[in-house]
Amino acid sequence: MTEYFEVLDRDGAARLGELRLSTPVRTPALLDDVLADSGSQWTADQPLPEGDDDRLTILPHRSLPAGTREEVRDAFATEATDVDFPSAAVVSSESPHELGADAYILSDAAGFVGHGEGLKNAIVRAKDALPADTAFVLSGVATPVNVATLVYAGVDGVDAKLAKVKGSQGMYLTNDGEAFLEDLDELPCACPACQQPREEFGQADCIDHNVNALRAELRRVRERIRAGRLRDYIEGQARHDNWLTAAFREFDSQYSYLETRTPVVRNNELAAATSDSLRRVEIQRFADRVTSRYTNRFDNPLVLVPCSARKPYSDSQSHGQFHDVIAYRGHTVSMTSPIGVVPQELELTYPAQHYDSVVTGRWSEDEKEFVAAVLRRYLDRNDYSRVIAHVPEHGYRDIVERVDTDSPLEFEYTVDGHPTATDSLGNLAAALDGELKYGKREREHNTVKAIADYQFGPDAGDQLFGDIEIRTTGRYPKLQVRDNDGEQLATMVPQYGMLAMTLTGADRWVDSDAPTKVVEIDGFVPHGSVLAPGVVDASESIRPGDEVVIRGPKAFGIGRAEMSGFEMVESTRGVASQVRHVRER
Amino acid sequence: MSKPSPEVYEDGRGMDAHNSVMREIRGLKEKHYDPHEPTRVWVDEDNTPGGVYESLTIILNTGGCRWARAGGCTMCGYVAESVEGGTVEHEALMDQIQACLDHEENNTDEPADLIKIYTSGSFLDEREVPAETRRAIADTFGDRERIVLESLPDFVDHDKLTDFTDHGLDVDVAVGLETATDRIRKDCVNKYFEFSDFEDACATAEEAGAGVKAYLLMKPPFLSEREARDDMVESIRRCADVEGCHTVSMNPCNVQQYTMVNELFREGGYRPPWLWSVADVLERTADVEAIVVSDPVGHGSDRGAHNCGECDDRVQKAIKDFDLRQDESVFGQVECDCERTWELVIEEETSYAMPLAR
Numbered sequence: 001m002t003e004y005f006e007v008l009d010r011d012g013a014a015r016l017g018e019l020r021l022s023t024p025v026r027t028p029a030l031l032d033d034v035l036a037d038s039g040s041q042w043t044a045d046q047p048l049p050e051g052d053d054d055r056l057t058i059l060p061h062r063s064l065p066a067g068t069r070e071e072v073r074d075a076f077a078t079e080a081t082d083v084d085f086p087s088a089a090v091v092s093s094e095s096p097h098e099l100g101a102d103a104y105i106l107s108d109a110a111g112f113v114g115h116g117e118g119l120k121n122a123i124v125r126a127k128d129a130l131p132a133d134t135a136f137v138l139s140g141v142a143t144p145v146n147v148a149t150l151v152y153a154g155v156d157g158v159d160a161k162l163a164k165v166k167g168s169q170g171m172y173l174t175n176d177g178e179a180f181l182e183d184l185d186e187l188p189c190a191c192p193a194c195q196q197p198r199e200e201f202g203q204a205d206c207i208d209h210n211v212n213a214l215r216a217e218l219r220r221v222r223e224r225i226r227a228g229r230l231r232d233y234i235e236g237q238a239r240h241d242n243w244l245t246a247a248f249r250e251f252d253s254q255y256s257y258l259e260t261r262t263p264v265v266r267n268n269e270l271a272a273a274t275s276d277s278l279r280r281v282e283i284q285r286f287a288d289r290v291t292s293r294y295t296n297r298f299d300n301p302l303v304l305v306p307c308s309a310r311k312p313y314s315d316s317q318s319h320g321q322f323h324d325v326i327a328y329r330g331h332t333v334s335m336t337s338p339i340g341v342v343p344q345e346l347e348l349t350y351p352a353q354h355y356d357s358v359v360t361g362r363w364s365e366d367e368k369e370f371v372a373a374v375l376r377r378y379l380d381r382n383d384y385s386r387v388i389a390h391v392p393e394h395g396y397r398d399i400v401e402r403v404d405t406d407s408p409l410e411f412e413y414t415v416d417g418h419p420t421a422t423d424s425l426g427n428l429a430a431a432l433d434g435e436l437k438y439g440k441r442e443r444e445h446n447t448v449k450a451i452a453d454y455q456f457g458p459d460a461g462d463q464l465f466g467d468i469e470i471r472t473t474g475r476y477p478k479l480q481v482r483d484n485d486g487e488q489l490a491t492m493v494p495q496y497g498m499l500a501m502t503l504t505g506a507d508r509w510v511d512s513d514a515p516t517k518v519v520e521i522d523g524f525v526p527h528g529s530v531l532a533p534g535v536v537d538a539s540e541s542i543r544p545g546d547e548v549v550i551r552g553p554k555a556f557g558i559g560r561a562e563m564s565g566f567e568m569v570e571s572t573r574g575v576a577s578q579v580r581h582v583r584e585r
Numbered sequence: 586m587s588k589p590s591p592e593v594y595e596d597g598r599g600m601d602a603h604n605s606v607m608r609e610i611r612g613l614k615e616k617h618y619d620p621h622e623p624t625r626v627w628v629d630e631d632n633t634p635g636g637v638y639e640s641l642t643i644i645l646n647t648g649g650c651r652w653a654r655a656g657g658c659t660m661c662g663y664v665a666e667s668v669e670g671g672t673v674e675h676e677a678l679m680d681q682i683q684a685c686l687d688h689e690e691n692n693t694d695e696p697a698d699l700i701k702i703y704t705s706g707s708f709l710d711e712r713e714v715p716a717e718t719r720r721a722i723a724d725t726f727g728d729r730e731r732i733v734l735e736s737l738p739d740f741v742d743h744d745k746l747t748d749f750t751d752h753g754l755d756v757d758v759a760v761g762l763e764t765a766t767d768r769i770r771k772d773c774v775n776k777y778f779e780f781s782d783f784e785d786a787c788a789t790a791e792e793a794g795a796g797v798k799a800y801l802l803m804k805p806p807f808l809s810e811r812e813a814r815d816d817m818v819e820s821i822r823r824c825a826d827v828e829g830c831h832t833v834s835m836n837p838c839n840v841q842q843y844t845m846v847n848e849l850f851r852e853g854g855y856r857p858p859w860l861w862s863v864a865d866v867l868e869r870t871a872d873v874e875a876i877v878v879s880d881p882v883g884h885g886s887d888r889g890a891h892n893c894g895e896c897d898d899r900v901q902k903a904i905k906d907f908d909l910r911q912d913e914s915v916f917g918q919v920e921c922d923c924e925r926t927w928e929l930v931i932e933e934e935t936s937y938a939m940p941l942a943r
Binding site (some may be wrong): 037058075076090109110161162164169207526 | 598599601602603606766768769772776806807808809812816821834845848849850851852853854855892922925926929930933934935936937938939940941942
């Protein structure tokens, strides 16, 4: 429950927010200038502060440091105080509890910052217990090198206390670590404090520089959140301190914490440049949905092809050549690291056309095993008469052969040297000789149904569009799905390969057996968006970017979620969902 | 997880929790001690109202503090050094005294004028030191100038003190007050008596012709560096204002095994105070009537009061010098870059953001 904090944008667990003080503060940010401490109750009873809109007043507290045992934590837990000014409460990450504040400060951060697993446990525990729409603050622990990871984990506010103290100790901080000032021949920074000869740079300058460096890093992090690309940055930057790499890997292992907060679609690139990219929610989710929701509806042979650097694949030269040979006689599925296998119908679907990986032809064992596992699961779920593996030596071929060994299917290999070599393409043509072509209608229907499977759940394509004669209009990839009366049900969004429903489509969705994601709202008719306070209930399965039905006593609508279902329910501020179409009822 | 309630403080749940945790922590220890040997004994120099004396300090092993058996103070590991079983017989205690006299003979040219007896509990508690033993010890040291006896305020009574004053000894009762702030003593240290009990003990001592030396604890757990510093400045002033309290020994908390402080320290939630804080407090209270001294144990180590590692010995030396001469100008003689760090810690450290520097 908060009036003075609002989450404006999300990138996984990271959030761009606003502390709504008389001068608003864009978070994640340094809060030194706005935090006002009302004092510790360990020393004396503290009077209830008056508070004001200029500052975030820290309510009187009994801070429990790292290592405080449970009995003592319980006996000295701080009580809730109801105030009407912007307030922060201090809680321990070991026993966090809601106190009605706009922000929460964890009293034991010094104990867990520096330990990957400790940070993960503390954050997950605290986030679980505290309301989703309150700001999350760590005091006395931020440095330029760790702050991106702290924000990635879900922290909204930090301060410069530690950076200053380290500066006074002659530790020169940068976003790639720290160095003893005396060991530096040059100052690797151009901030105002560093605009002077090395030999004149002293203790006070080092303090100033550290604060500047922390401030700059927070700007970078905020920009990354706006761009939806904080994870790409973390995978590289966190490498500079091993505990930070451990920390984000710990969060990868805590899949549900990140998954519930990670959007299902984005409009921007996803850089897959490290072995950790394989464990990203977006990658894991794609592989999971392709192997547990998607169903192949073509009767043609499976043609496995290598991915292309150019996205969507069909725009690439190599896939153009494959396409010319296959000529609608095979179901083309691209093999790729790190996202696994991509059926042709899903080549636009996030992140299939958004990821960019580093192509050297060298595959790591992790990559091979991941793609092989996905392909194995894919073949378990989908029936094909034949499997034609049009894949080159090394990597691809190695993976297919691993799967081939345990598969009852006969795999046919058609590549001789390079996949686009004349001989290879000739082999592929020969393999497909005599196979029947599928038509445009079948292709387009299967595409929108495949996307529906992927987006809404297993069999959703048939549950939504199977029992009526649908028609597709428009030119791929801008397809419209219509019913037999010509009424539009949905549009395929080319930017991220998902369906956007119409009201008629939403009616069908609600009536179908496909699982729906519903935002229950109060008795009003939303226009443009639904704000969190208007949400009565929301499906737990809703993720940012999900297509959602909006339903209330006065309105029925369809739109795209801006936050996760649990956040819609817990939040008192912020846009819960955009509304595309609405009708009064 | 239990919900917080306003009754917590009043109904003593905090103390129950501290005691229960401390009992459990202490249960971890597995050391045994010989009841015929003192815990420790050493020869030193001390500043008293009667001047600077050579001193013989005795830590008697009396079976340990009664309060510590209930749980006890959050920073005190001395109970871990007491004998098993809880009581030590008169003969054994007198063997310990003999061992101390032997130590003195081997380490001094002539008998020390000042005798200091600590028990890590209360020397005046007859369950620790029976009346017979107390009188025998008074006889043993009756020819010295001055004697310091450690006791909680409850056990300070007229007749016990006259056992010593009757020999013509100057008597000081050493009381572990820890802080003049009742809230901090109770919730951070987990000591059960109040400042008013200390005032009463001072009055009793004075009537019996004895004086009181208050022992203060700088930076118990849960306090920031500034809160700890300010608490000491105020405590010293309040103690010095109490009639009968002529000396204040203000000692930085150190991290002892088998204590709550040790657990916080290990998990990153506690740092002993800076030596600069000790110096700062002594400097700020140099104007008080009482003698103010400090003896930072384990100075310079991670578990004791420390600065940056470069200047610890120099600052410690200034503190020891101040102890003997009470001249605050000694602190103007020491400087170090880490003073700026300490100032920042004083400015920036809060109990939800600590420790800021190791």
